[in-house]
Amino acid sequence: MSHTNTTHFGDDNMAAKSPALAHADAQYGVSRWGDGLITILDNGHIGLLHPNRPDDVPTDLMSVIENLDARGIAAPILLRVSDFISWRIEQINEAFRDAISELDYRGTYQGVFPVKVNQQAQVIERIVAEGRQYDFGLEVGSKAELLIALSHDTGSKAALICNGVKDEEFICLALMSQRLGFNTFIVLESPRELDLVLRVSREMDIRPQLGIRIKLTHEVSGNWSASSGDRSTFGMTIAQVMDVIDQLRTEEFLDCLVLQHSHLGSQVPNIIEIRMAAQEACRFFVELRKEGAPLSFLDLGGGLGIDYTGEHRATENSTNYTLSEYSVNIVETVKYAMDKADMAHPIIITESGRACVAQSSMLLFNILEATHFDSAQPVEAEDGDHTVLQSMLAIEAYLTAERVHECWNDLVFYRNEMRALLKSGQASLRETAKAERVHLYLMNRIKALLAENDSMNEEMAEAMKQAADIYHGNFSLFQSLPDVWAIDQIHPIAPLHRLDEKPTRHAVLSDITCDSDGKIDNFVLGKGLSKTLPVHELKEDEDYYLGVFFVGAYQETLGDLHNLFGDTNVVTIELRTDGSFELMHEQEGDTISEVLSYVEYDPRQMVDAFKKTVENAVKTGRIPATERRQMISAFKDSINGYTYFEQ
Numbered sequence: 001m002s003h004t005n006t007t008h009f010g011d012d013n014m015a016a017k018s019p020a021l022a023h024a025d026a027q028y029g030v031s032r033w034g035d036g037l038i039t040i041l042d043n044g045h046i047g048l049l050h051p052n053r054p055d056d057v058p059t060d061l062m063s064v065i066e067n068l069d070a071r072g073i074a075a076p077i078l079l080r081v082s083d084f085i086s087w088r089i090e091q092i093n094e095a096f097r098d099a100i101s102e103l104d105y106r107g108t109y110q111g112v113f114p115v116k117v118n119q120q121a122q123v124i125e126r127i128v129a130e131g132r133q134y135d136f137g138l139e140v141g142s143k144a145e146l147l148i149a150l151s152h153d154t155g156s157k158a159a160l161i162c163n164g165v166k167d168e169e170f171i172c173l174a175l176m177s178q179r180l181g182f183n184t185f186i187v188l189e190s191p192r193e194l195d196l197v198l199r200v201s202r203e204m205d206i207r208p209q210l211g212i213r214i215k216l217t218h219e220v221s222g223n224w225s226a227s228s229g230d231r232s233t234f235g236m237t238i239a240q241v242m243d244v245i246d247q248l249r250t251e252e253f254l255d256c257l258v259l260q261h262s263h264l265g266s267q268v269p270n271i272i273e274i275r276m277a278a279q280e281a282c283r284f285f286v287e288l289r290k291e292g293a294p295l296s297f298l299d300l301g302g303g304l305g306i307d308y309t310g311e312h313r314a315t316e317n318s319t320n321y322t323l324s325e326y327s328v329n330i331v332e333t334v335k336y337a338m339d340k341a342d343m344a345h346p347i348i349i350t351e352s353g354r355a356c357v358a359q360s361s362m363l364l365f366n367i368l369e370a371t372h373f374d375s376a377q378p379v380e381a382e383d384g385d386h387t388v389l390q391s392m393l394a395i396e397a398y399l400t401a402e403r404v405h406e407c408w409n410d411l412v413f414y415r416n417e418m419r420a421l422l423k424s425g426q427a428s429l430r431e432t433a434k435a436e437r438v439h440l441y442l443m444n445r446i447k448a449l450l451a452e453n454d455s456m457n458e459e460m461a462e463a464m465k466q467a468a469d470i471y472h473g474n475f476s477l478f479q480s481l482p483d484v485w486a487i488d489q490i491h492p493i494a495p496l497h498r499l500d501e502k503p504t505r506h507a508v509l510s511d512i513t514c515d516s517d518g519k520i521d522n523f524v525l526g527k528g529l530s531k532t533l534p535v536h537e538l539k540e541d542e543d544y545y546l547g548v549f550f551v552g553a554y555q556e557t558l559g560d561l562h563n564l565f566g567d568t569n570v571v572t573i574e575l576r577t578d579g580s581f582e583l584m585h586e587q588e589g590d591t592i593s594e595v596l597s598y599v600e601y602d603p604r605q606m607v608d609a610f611k612k613t614v615e616n617a618v619k620t621g622r623i624p625a626t627e628r629r630q631m632i633s634a635f636k637d638s639i640n641g642y643t644y645f646e647q
């Protein structure tokens, strides 16, 4: 097992850092977004910290990679740290317990994990195991997810919340589970569902535990604002809620309505919005109780955000609140509303998904190659150089840190001028080629000056993005980081090693798919957001590894097979006190044969077809018969191999 005997630092012991490491920490913002889980070790590698065991030796991510590599588990790897899942479950539950006790709240908290956020068996198993002590349950949105929930023992008190569009089979399964002792709630998402639920309940002779999903009028900000407000897809309007209440009363099922559900969207950035939504939900709750519904569970859905950027601001990828503020705000709001109405305090449920699992997984991958848009090769002035070329060459004389912006403007102007002269026949191809070389060389010098000085205005930053290197990574954005593509989600990214060395290049990342959208050009650094990532020059004889952090929520199941890059290798580890790790589970990534069968190919038929092609080639003398076996084996090896780039 890997073992790293190095010291580490977090925000609290900055003094322990060497200047180079302190610079790397400040540059990449690791202490800021790392949330006490990710740190820079004194060997310049990224390390993992155990959140509950501060005296542990941190686990060196490069040793994890080496160790897995020795076992034949190659990058790209999705690394899941199960300790981080347990820690979050504990934190969320303890935060609510603290808030309840501090505020003298007379109900309890019983959270649930929404299975859709990460359905992987290892994740659910860990959540269930850790959550049992807290009566922490599961939320499901489909029959398949319900079957997952029913295959776990969450304990008889933990809630099993059934959301989503339900057919008869879904409802039957849910009712059956109630008979088996699960604490199942069928949440009515729309008035349409009511007739079916009542009919099936009567047929099965079960009094269901019903919930009603209300549509909050309050619209939140952030990436998921469409989940709230009048035009949100799910939940019932005020008028529909009243119709459902009336029907339940008429059909003598109102006593079954025990839960009220609402969900205001994921990653809610602003605590004020969470409080306002809770306030509105409480108003519904009080009114529905007055209508005679014996509501005892108030389910406020998901939305608890992750501070991906570490900025602690109400922006799309950050939050302006802590977990403790979140729980206190909710408990306080509910208590105030219930006390005002002189009503009993309900059991509070939240459906935090992202907040439970986002931090537990990271994508580790190697860089395959780099494309540069500059050159270190100086260009000599010659007699007879075109006058524009002479002006361009003269820039080097006044290229200083203070005048870098001016030099860049001049360089761009002269380069464009030269291209225009070529088009109009006033400059030759050879002269223009020389101008292009001067441009590449001076860009190299400009970039070096900017690397020394982190302060770039927006125009310069955009220009540098245009001139940045492209580092080609061994991963598929569409498979492993779909939200980066779909909604510009920002995940912290950093090199996993060489952090004791100053990065000398700025790059955007491109993935292995043949799609120009398969790129990352938005990064979180210590100073804020940046269009480029500081990176190190690639070495001939050493792989360069990067990590994308906090990818445990939504990314795994939303990913798709663009260019037929399949699931990556997934490894679940548990941290040991000495900095080594226990390999808990390995899930091999998709083979090419597997991804081909997802798109309706039969790999056996493909091998047969290839054999025929080879046979024909032998027959027509295109290849010697001795090569036949070798070619067929190569095809078979490939079809059974990893979809990603292999060394």
Ligand SMILES: Cc1ncc(COP(=O)(O)O)c(C=O)c1O
Pocket: 114, 117, 139, 163, 263, 265, 266, 267, 268, 301, 302, 303, 304, 351, 352, 353, 354, 355, 553
């Ligand atoms: C009904 C419901 N509950 C819970 C969640 C989880 O939200 P989050 O991951 O923000 O906690 C979602 C996701 O949007 C949802 O639709």
